[in-house]
Structure formats: structure tokens, C-alpha cells
Amino acid sequence: MTTVALDLLGGDGAPAVVADAIARLVGTGDGSDASGGVTPAVDLIVVGPVDVAHALLSERGVPIDAVRIVAAARGAAMAGNPLSTLRAHDDVTVSVAVGLVADGQADAWVSVGHTGAAVAAAVLGLGRVAGMSRPALAVVVPALAGSVVLVDAGAAPDATPDVLRQFALAGWAYARALGTDDPIVGLLSIGSEDGKGDRLRKSTHDLLAESLPGIGIRYAGPVEGNDVALGTRAQVVVTDGFTGNVLLKGIEGAVRWAAHRMGAAYGDPEPARRIVRETATSEFAGGMLLGVSGITVVGHGAGTPDEICACVHLAARAARMNLVDGTRSALAKVVRS
Amino acid sequence: MTTVALDLLGGDGAPAVVADAIARLVGTGDGSDASGGVTPAVDLIVVGPVDVAHALLSERGVPIDAVRIVAAARGAAMAGNPLSTLRAHDDVTVSVAVGLVADGQADAWVSVGHTGAAVAAAVLGLGRVAGMSRPALAVVVPALAGSVVLVDAGAAPDATPDVLRQFALAGWAYARALGTDDPIVGLLSIGSEDGKGDRLRKSTHDLLAESLPGIGIRYAGPVEGNDVALGTRAQVVVTDGFTGNVLLKGIEGAVRWAAHRMGAAYGDPEPARRIVRETATSEFAGGMLLGVSGITVVGHGAGTPDEICACVHLAARAARMNLVDGTRSALAKVVRS
Numbered sequence: 001m002t003t004v005a006l007d008l009l010g011g012d013g014a015p016a017v018v019a020d021a022i023a024r025l026v027g028t029g030d031g032s033d034a035s036g037g038v039t040p041a042v043d044l045i046v047v048g049p050v051d052v053a054h055a056l057l058s059e060r061g062v063p064i065d066a067v068r069i070v071a072a073a074r075g076a077a078m079a080g081n082p083l084s085t086l087r088a089h090d091d092v093t094v095s096v097a098v099g100l101v102a103d104g105q106a107d108a109w110v111s112v113g114h115t116g117a118a119v120a121a122a123v124l125g126l127g128r129v130a131g132m133s134r135p136a137l138a139v140v141v142p143a144l145a146g147s148v149v150l151v152d153a154g155a156a157p158d159a160t161p162d163v164l165r166q167f168a169l170a171g172w173a174y175a176r177a178l179g180t181d182d183p184i185v186g187l188l189s190i191g192s193e194d195g196k197g198d199r200l201r202k203s204t205h206d207l208l209a210e211s212l213p214g215i216g217i218r219y220a221g222p223v224e225g226n227d228v229a230l231g232t233r234a235q236v237v238v239t240d241g242f243t244g245n246v247l248l249k250g251i252e253g254a255v256r257w258a259a260h261r262m263g264a265a266y267g268d269p270e271p272a273r274r275i276v277r278e279t280a281t282s283e284f285a286g287g288m289l290l291g292v293s294g295i296t297v298v299g300h301g302a303g304t305p306d307e308i309c310a311c312v313h314l315a316a317r318a319a320r321m322n323l324v325d326g327t328r329s330a331l332a333k334v335v336r337s
Numbered sequence: 338m339t340t341v342a343l344d345l346l347g348g349d350g351a352p353a354v355v356a357d358a359i360a361r362l363v364g365t366g367d368g369s370d371a372s373g374g375v376t377p378a379v380d381l382i383v384v385g386p387v388d389v390a391h392a393l394l395s396e397r398g399v400p401i402d403a404v405r406i407v408a409a410a411r412g413a414a415m416a417g418n419p420l421s422t423l424r425a426h427d428d429v430t431v432s433v434a435v436g437l438v439a440d441g442q443a444d445a446w447v448s449v450g451h452t453g454a455a456v457a458a459a460v461l462g463l464g465r466v467a468g469m470s471r472p473a474l475a476v477v478v479p480a481l482a483g484s485v486v487l488v489d490a491g492a493a494p495d496a497t498p499d500v501l502r503q504f505a506l507a508g509w510a511y512a513r514a515l516g517t518d519d520p521i522v523g524l525l526s527i528g529s530e531d532g533k534g535d536r537l538r539k540s541t542h543d544l545l546a547e548s549l550p551g552i553g554i555r556y557a558g559p560v561e562g563n564d565v566a567l568g569t570r571a572q573v574v575v576t577d578g579f580t581g582n583v584l585l586k587g588i589e590g591a592v593r594w595a596a597h598r599m600g601a602a603y604g605d606p607e608p609a610r611r612i613v614r615e616t617a618t619s620e621f622a623g624g625m626l627l628g629v630s631g632i633t634v635v636g637h638g639a640g641t642p643d644e645i646c647a648c649v650h651l652a653a654r655a656a657r658m659n660l661v662d663g664t665r666s667a668l669a670k671v672v673r674s
Contacts (some may be wrong), residue, residue: 006505013398037424055413055598076504085457110521119433144593144594144597144598154527157527157535157536157538158535158536166631188583189579189583190491190494190578190579190582190583190586197496197579198495198577198578198579199495201494201579208405214415222657223589224582224583224586225582225584225585225586225589225590226582226586226587226589226590226593227590228587228590229587229590229591229593229594230590230593230594239583240535240578241527241535242526242527242535242538243579243580243583244526245560245561245584246525246526246527246561246562246580246583246584247563247583247584247587248562249527249561249562249563250565250566250584250588250591251562251587251588251590251591252521252562252563252586252596253562253564253565253566253567253588253589254562254566254588254592254593255591255595256481256566257481257566257567257592258591258592258595258596258599258609258612259595259599260481261481261600261612262595262596262603262608262609262612265608265609266599266603266605266609267674271599271603272595272599272602272603273662275598275599275602276596314347335597
């Protein structure tokens, strides 16, 4: 069994929406778990105020012994500096959930709350993998030609060539943990010729071209924004957190645009909407925080119960595939080389 | 009549695809002009090798007097530094087309060739509008809630806050020329709260918040990647050319992704493909180069004849709306204030 700790107080619809997700995960909720098919066994630890958790779960018919509840009085505030909240209080849900991973009671943890707070809690409570100067958020985009890991999707808005190389290694390890044998890494840029892009991309391209092939990682060179949704040129696309987040949100917006226009053109919006929903509950639902010493999944704040379920399954899958060890080995390649 | 000069040698399929577009524009080509309905009168000047132009146009049944042909022997090479090609030769199509605008024989010019060459030719031959330190490429995205001008889409990969403010003013003038009364300007960022984003965005936000409202321009603050396809928060979205190009290509890739998935879900790919085609032949087809003293439209290198026709119509429309004067007035607002 894989054990996942879940932040009851994170997300726009928390705690009710998170409780809905828990009910689905344990099989008592309204509607089936969106993951469909056989759900590998996941033990849940719900982290939040015990009385609130009890009330919400019993309302939803979740048996008292179906999940473990661990007390944490407060959520991370959406406003202000998350780091100061975490330092001032030891009963914040994200810190308590991280603590469960740190001391081995849970194999992974999930929050759909404030990304900054989740990242800060993970770095403080789990520490960084050696060689990783800052963690990155990786999102799996369900591209036409197979999945593409986009890293960083928002954790590090300003990056250097060395940081982008760390992201390349961690993203490569993540793609491998998800089942891609020999993933090709591409650098997100404009125009696929060498020498195009901004200053950061030019320096980073030189560094990646120099260092990746020597440690057995295939490097596609520069790839473009459309390659992320098409997936033909690389399975790992590396960028800074500013560009990655803009691109990811841009793809989401464009898919919603297309669903609206195409639903109207076909005279029936439902199949288009279903594709949008299915996409949101694929691996796409959760950002995997790479480079911390414990599996951390951060989902959309506006996540639906199905999306939260998808985050929990993603976390469990990464734990079973030993993502942290894989990341550690990948980062060690550069130190060794 | 509005006169548009068209680069016969620009684009992946040139000169044949450009000749196809010309045939459609003068009404002798295969298939109708994609702009549909009443096409405002446009006089065409075809810029390229005269014998090639004659042969291609007569093959397509274009009457000898339907267009004027102006001689230019060579296209701008796709490889190497475009500036050195332009300086070494005076018979490059982009330079000759620019010259026609500079001396008043044409009201606008269009190329679907090398963007860097077109930008360099325009800056050299037309000069920059006062207050604009570098030109920007603006693309009109057909968003759900109405058109959104995205600026810069790739001309200036590295930008400063002051350059982004110039882009905001020029983009605002472009949106007005296209018919939006009192366009709202947004700064592309991550998270819509103040203080999010990378270093460039934080400084730029302060500058825009300080300077735009005082000169009568509404400022929405930070907007996100999805706002470009949705269009609810701003009609002008400002960013550096690196991020803008990544986002634009990302939207294109996502729309193709959606067309593929949705076409399959509905069991009939054609309506979805039609939406992709219609989008490509909307204003979205052409990048308008803002900040040079003459109307310059740069289209996709892989443009179809319909897309090239759309670029010509866009150029003619901007000329009729006096875009250059509008840009000049907008930039002067900051100097005056």
C-alpha cells in the first residue's frame, strides 16, 4: 500500500471539495473515481482540523476507519508571505503533511492550496536533493504524440542556465519514473535553429548541448511552444517558471477556447467539454515538485474532486516509482561527470 | 484604393504559394478569397523577379494589368544574419517592398518570409516611430470574448520595463486602429496578484501602473496565459518577444491538439479542421510590426494562400485606419506626460 497525506484545507473549495475527493477515493462518494478502471490501493491520511474532517467525512458516508486523520489547525493563508506563516506556526496543514512524509508515515503528500506555501513547506521540511539549488514544478502535458513533461511550470520565475540544467535532469528523471524509457530533452525557445531565443536560452543551449549527451541524455536542442502540445520533438521540455507557467495557462486557455468554438460548430458541446474534463483529470491535474526529498504534488487551487483524486493517484504513482531516488541519481550525473 | 506591396519570394512555399494568393486576391485563382464577403479594393504590387512573376501569374490566369510588378532579384536568405544580406545587396525583395512604402508608392507591405529580415528591412528603410526604441510584432488573437492584441510576439526576445511600456502604447494604438474604443492593457504574468512574476514583470508592473492611467489608458494589471485566448481581462496583452512567441506557438499547438482530439470524439474531423483554418485566416494570420514608420505585416513562413490573402487585407485595413499616425500619437503621450 502507498500512503498519501492530503491537505484538507488547501484549494478554493476547501475543505468541502477535498472531502468530496476523499469520499471518491475511498469509494463512498457521489460518482466514481475519475481515474477509472482498477485503482491501485492508496491509504489516505487527511491533514486538517479533526472535528471538521470528521463532520465532512461522516456527512459523505466515509467509514471512520477508512482514512487516518492527523490534526493540523490552520491552512496556509492565500495572501502574504507563506514562509513567514510557516515559520510562525507549527500547525499549518502543509507543514504537518510534509512532516508525515519526512518521518516515513506517508510516502507522498498532496495539496491543492497555495503553491508558494506548498513549495516552502516542502523545502523546509524535506530539504532539497543534492545538486538542486531550487525545486521546480513539473506538469505532464497530454500531448498528441504522448506525454510531455514541462518543467518548470511556475516554481522558479527567474532562472539561470545552471538552474535550467538542474531542471532538465530532474525532468528527465520524472519522465523516466512515469515510464518513458529514454526521454529526449528539449529547451523551450523561439525558432528551432541554434542561436535563436533570448540571452538566457542562448547560454542554456550551449550548456545543455555540452553536458547532456556526455551523461547519456538525448538533447533535442531548442523546441517551440507548439511542441509541448504536439509532443513530437521532446518528452521533457525545459524552461524557467515564468515562461512555463505562461505557456501552461496559455494551453489551458486555448483548449477551453477550442472546446467552446468546436462544441458550437458540432452543435453539441458535451463531447468537447468531456475532453477538457478528461484532460484536467489526467496527470495534467497535478504539478510534481521536483528536487525536494519527498514526493510533493501541488494541484490547481480551483481543482474539482476528480482533479484532486488525480493528484493523489499521481503522487502514489511517483512514490511507487521511487521518483526521489531517480531525481537524486540524475542530479548526481552532473557532479560525477 | 489602398496599395499593398507583396514579397513574392518570402515564405516556405514561395514563389508558387504567393502567386496562388495573388490569383485569389485579383479574383482569378482557385477558390475564393478566404476573407469572404465584400473585399475592400486593394491594389497589389508584386515584388520579385519580373520573369518569374509573369510566368507564375500568367499560369494562374492573372491578367497582365491586374497587378503591378516591381523588380527585385533575390529573397532574403533564411540562414545567416539578415542585416548583412540587406546591407550587401540593394535588390532584395523585402528592401524593395519597403522602399515602395517609404516613397509613397504603396500604403503597406507584406512578407511571409524570414521575420528577422522583414524587421531589419523595415527598420532600415522606414525608420522607427519617435519614442519606440525597438519595433514589436503584434498578433491579434481571436479570443472568446473578442480580439486580443498580443505584443510582442517575437521581434524583441529581451526587453526592459521601458521597452515593454513602449509595446503597451503601440499595442493600445493598434487595438484602437482595429476598432476597439478604449482598450484595456494587461501585463502578461503568472498569477494575477500584484507582486507575482519574475523580476522584469515586477518592475514593469510598477511602471505601467504609474504611467498608463495618467495618460488615459486603462491598465488591468497582471493577466495570465489563459487570458489571451479567453479575452475577458484585457484587449492588449504586453510581454517580451520570447514569452509572447512561446505563448503564441503554444496556443497554436493547443488548438491543433484540440482539433485532433475533438474531431475524433465527434467522429468527423472536418468541422474542427475548419475552425483551425478559419482562425489561421483571421487577423491571427499576420504579425503587425509596430513602431516602424510604415505598415509592415509579417506572416507565417508556412502560410497558405488564404493566410497570405488575410495578411494583405490586414495590411490594407491598418493603412486605411492610419495605424502609423495612431502609434506616433500614442508614443507621444509618454513624452508629453
